[in-house]
Amino acid sequence: MAELAFYCLAAVTLLSALGVVLFRNALHSALSLGLCLAGVAGVFASLSADFLFASQILIYVGGVAVLILFVVLLSGRASELRMRQVNGQWLAALLVCAVLLQGMLRTIAAYRDVVAGQGGAPTTQNLARLLLGDQALPFELISLILLAALAGAVIFSKPDPAPEETKHGCLL
Amino acid sequence: MVTYFKEIATAAINTFKGLGVTLRYLFKPAVTVQYPAEKLVPFERFRGALLFDAETCIACNLCVKACPSSCIALENATNEAKKKIAKVAWYSIDFGKCNFCRLCEEACPTKPKAVWHSLDYELVFENRDEMVRLWKKNFDFVGMFFDRKSKEYKKPAGQIPIQTVAARR
Amino acid sequence: MSQPEAAPKPAPAKPAPAKYPDPVYNTQNGRLLMRDTRYWPTDLWKNPWALPSYRKAAVLLAALLLGAAAIATGVGELSRWGDLLKQTLDGFLDGKGFPTLVGAGVWTLIKVLIVLHIVIISPIFLVWWERKISAHIQTRLGPMNVGGWHGWAQTIADGIKLLLKEDVTPTVADRWVHRLAPVVVTAPAILAFAPVTFGQDLSAADIDVGALYIFAVAGISVIGIVMAGWASGNKYSLLGGLRSAAQLVSYELPRSFSIVPVLMFAGSLNLTRIVQAQAGYWGGIVPRWFIFYPVVGQLAFTIFLIASVAETNRIPFDIPEAESELVGGFHTEYSGMKFSLFFLAEYAYVLLASFLAATFFLGGGAPPLPVLGFIPSWAWFLTKALAVVFCFLWFRWTFPRFRVDRLMDFNWKFLLPWSFANIAFAGLYLLW
Numbered sequence: 001m002a003e004l005a006f007y008c009l010a011a012v013t014l015l016s017a018l019g020v021v022l023f024r025n026a027l028h029s030a031l032s033l034g035l036c037l038a039g040v041a042g043v044f045a046s047l048s049a050d051f052l053f054a055s056q057i058l059i060y061v062g063g064v065a066v067l068i069l070f071v072v073l074l075s076g077r078a079s080e081l082r083m084r085q086v087n088g089q090w091l092a093a094l095l096v097c098a099v100l101l102q103g104m105l106r107t108i109a110a111y112r113d114v115v116a117g118q119g120g121a122p123t124t125q126n127l128a129r130l131l132l133g134d135q136a137l138p139f140e141l142i143s144l145i146l147l148a149a150l151a152g153a154v155i156f157s158k159p160d161p162a163p164e165e166t167k168h169g170c171l172l
Numbered sequence: 173m174v175t176y177f178k179e180i181a182t183a184a185i186n187t188f189k190g191l192g193v194t195l196r197y198l199f200k201p202a203v204t205v206q207y208p209a210e211k212l213v214p215f216e217r218f219r220g221a222l223l224f225d226a227e228t229c230i231a232c233n234l235c236v237k238a239c240p241s242s243c244i245a246l247e248n249a250t251n252e253a254k255k256k257i258a259k260v261a262w263y264s265i266d267f268g269k270c271n272f273c274r275l276c277e278e279a280c281p282t283k284p285k286a287v288w289h290s291l292d293y294e295l296v297f298e299n300r301d302e303m304v305r306l307w308k309k310n311f312d313f314v315g316m317f318f319d320r321k322s323k324e325y326k327k328p329a330g331q332i333p334i335q336t337v338a339a340r341r
Numbered sequence: 342m343s344q345p346e347a348a349p350k351p352a353p354a355k356p357a358p359a360k361y362p363d364p365v366y367n368t369q370n371g372r373l374l375m376r377d378t379r380y381w382p383t384d385l386w387k388n389p390w391a392l393p394s395y396r397k398a399a400v401l402l403a404a405l406l407l408g409a410a411a412i413a414t415g416v417g418e419l420s421r422w423g424d425l426l427k428q429t430l431d432g433f434l435d436g437k438g439f440p441t442l443v444g445a446g447v448w449t450l451i452k453v454l455i456v457l458h459i460v461i462i463s464p465i466f467l468v469w470w471e472r473k474i475s476a477h478i479q480t481r482l483g484p485m486n487v488g489g490w491h492g493w494a495q496t497i498a499d500g501i502k503l504l505l506k507e508d509v510t511p512t513v514a515d516r517w518v519h520r521l522a523p524v525v526v527t528a529p530a531i532l533a534f535a536p537v538t539f540g541q542d543l544s545a546a547d548i549d550v551g552a553l554y555i556f557a558v559a560g561i562s563v564i565g566i567v568m569a570g571w572a573s574g575n576k577y578s579l580l581g582g583l584r585s586a587a588q589l590v591s592y593e594l595p596r597s598f599s600i601v602p603v604l605m606f607a608g609s610l611n612l613t614r615i616v617q618a619q620a621g622y623w624g625g626i627v628p629r630w631f632i633f634y635p636v637v638g639q640l641a642f643t644i645f646l647i648a649s650v651a652e653t654n655r656i657p658f659d660i661p662e663a664e665s666e667l668v669g670g671f672h673t674e675y676s677g678m679k680f681s682l683f684f685l686a687e688y689a690y691v692l693l694a695s696f697l698a699a700t701f702f703l704g705g706g707a708p709p710l711p712v713l714g715f716i717p718s719w720a721w722f723l724t725k726a727l728a729v730v731f732c733f734l735w736f737r738w739t740f741p742r743f744r745v746d747r748l749m750d751f752n753w754k755f756l757l758p759w760s761f762a763n764i765a766f767a768g769l770y771l772l773w
Contacts, residue, residue, distance in 0.1 A: 020375065025515075027515070027571060028518070028520065030761035031518070031564070031568065034564055038561075049548055050548065050550045050554075051553070053550075054550045054554045054557045055557070056551040057554075057558065057560070057561065058376060058556060058560055061557075061561055062557060062560025062561060065564060066560075066563050066564060066567065066586060068586075069564065069586075070586070071585065072710070073571055104644060113579065119451055122550070123607075124550055124610055137611075190740070191739050194478050194735060194739040195735065195740075197478055197480055198478045199389075200389065200396070200476075200480050201389045201395045201480075202480050202481050202482045203480050203481070204481045204482040205479075206482070206485065219548060271350070307520075
């Protein structure tokens with residue numbers, strides 16, 4: 001039963017991931033990305049990582065996918081452009097993918113005998129204890145990095161002040 | 173700082189005032205008149221459908237001259253000696269042209285008036301022929317219309333008289 | 342509508358004035374309304390109890406409430422039999438030799454069907470209630486004819502009409518995206534009802550991260566709205582869809598953050614645990630509901646309510662679907678069944694928001710006074726949730742619409758900072 005759920009979710013995830021790279025229409029691509037991330041959330045749920053499942057949907061599907069959709073729609077022309085999904089460097093890309101695939105297969109082979117247990121225990125409290133207890137320092141560092149990213153985004157998106165404003169000051 | 177909280181407080185108080193108004197109106201009785209189960213009877217001088225009394229009319233033609241839309245036509249009756257008498261042979265009003273202005277009622281010299289506005293606002297015409305109403309001797313106040321297809325006088329089916337019981341002017 | 346006419350004969354003597362025809366009464370109920378139309382109806386409002394229809398309506402309302410309370414008390418006893426039912430089912434299936442999986446599957450199916458029916462049938466009642474309350478706030482009557490008594494079957498008739506409408510898809514639309522958009526909007530609305538606790542021991546899936554799951558799943562609908570806006574193929578829909586998505590994503594933040602003090606006080610994301618943390622009474626009289634916590638509760642409830650109204654695209658936050666602004670917004674080009682799915686999703690979310698408000702802030706299932714404990718918990722839950730739905734309808738006819746930039750301002754510059762401050766206050770409480 002658990003295997004059936006896992007295979008279905010894996011199929012959904014992989015097929016939508018293929019859709020992300022193979023669809024010519026950028027909007028369809030973005031929607032498949034949303035589906036793929038939801039599939040990953042489903043895999044988390046099947047492994048009883050309930051907090052991760054809810055957070056994955058909340059942040060990735062509800063946040064990141066929506067933002068990507070905004071970018072795709074506001075840039076307008078890209079979704080009408082039927083882009084060829086394969087360009088001139090396909091051979092180099094294929095080689096890189098083959099190398100990465102080989103590395104992944106080796107890693108997976110090392111853990112061949114490990115079966116994911118049906119954990120069952122709710123994870124929220126343990127995660128909270130870890131994040132605010134043992135792993136507090138990485139947690140704070142990550143939030144610092146996010147703060148830096150936010151500040152950078154705000155600064156980069158500010159328009160340059162026009163010359164008249166600097167001349168007259170605030171009372172015009 | 174204080175201004176900020178004052179503004180929030182003012183906004184909140186006004187919001188609750190608005191909500192209170194809406195809530196009060198929730199409990200007031202509805203003013204809907206559920207037509208056609210309930211009908212309003214108009215005021216006394218309401219200019220509804222015109223009615224005509226062939227017995228009272230003296231065929232003076234004042235209403236014909238007073239009408240601004242020239243929708244009234246009449247013909248004097250003659251007695252056996254072929255002399256005109258003060259009665260109408262027939263009287264017709266074309267409701268397609270009538271603008272319900274009451275000039276004909278004001279011009280009528282008889283007491284009680286021979287042509288007057290009832291309080292009926294539910295005039296319904298189903299075809300053009302019904303719009304021209306005819307009154308002859310012994311027709312009732314509502315009149316009849318001449319159906320060109322069947323070549324006979326018929327009662328208007330659409331008119332639903334709403335009357336009060338007050339005396340006629 | 343032709344009435345029998347009274348045609349009088351004129352009197353034979355000339356000076357005797359002829360009688361008017363007799364007044365014609367309506368044959369349905371014999372009513373001819375003699376009301377002076379020259380005055381504004383305020384004189385009618387000075388003493389509404391003088392109207393027989395008003396008295397009859399009040400008696401009907403009281404009878405309705407008492408009847409509902411009686412049915413609730415009677416039928417609510419059935420919830421205690423849930424365990425017995427499950428045991429019987431398991432025993433029956435074991436006896437026939439099926440594995441336990443089938444029993445679990447059948448039980449899950451029953452729970453799914455119950456939740457599905459709640460979500461699909463409640464808009465029928467909610468739409469009727471909305472039309473009636475909106476009408477009475479505007480001193481008119483609302484639906485009166487369909488189905489007899491006060492038009493209770495109006496929504497059913499409207500639903501059938503929507504089903505029979507032609508399903509129009511614009512030629513420039515993206516066909517599959519156009520088809521899938523209502524699904525992506527409605528399916529999460531139904532999924533989100535899984536952990537909601539309808540009373541004591543009455544939730545379909547007692548998930549440990551219940552609150553987070555609900556907010557996460559509700560966020561998936563945003564993608565559906567963007568899809569709908571794009572796939573309709575016209576600029577107004579696209580603008581409406583994008584504005585709506587921006588509004589929804591923005592207002593998700595204060596909504597989630599206003600719940601954090603509740604989670605801090607209850608110590609868990611589990612909805613059952615949150616309801617249990619609100620059991621009991623202070624001094625035997627005042628219930629320990631989170632809305633009664635001195636400053637934190639009221640602030641959190643207000644922010645949650647405002648953010649929920651914005652999340653469900655209702656007035657005063659309905660710029661994305663306002664007729665005068667954007668034709669119809671993202672659901673302009675939808676007709677028939679697809680439009681009714683959008684409609685269903687909106688009412689499902691309104692219901693969800695009121696259920697959540699009742700669970701998080703109003704004690705969800707707990708009676709307000711200890712003496713009223715004989716009324717079953719799900720009846721109390723439903724009463725509180727319907728009171729919050731009434732607030733939604735109340736706001737609709739009280740407030741003008743927000744302009745879209747002021748809407749964003751209100752969220753980012755007022756609601757969000759105050760929800761953070763609320764978390765700080767709650768922290769102060771807990772550390773005191």
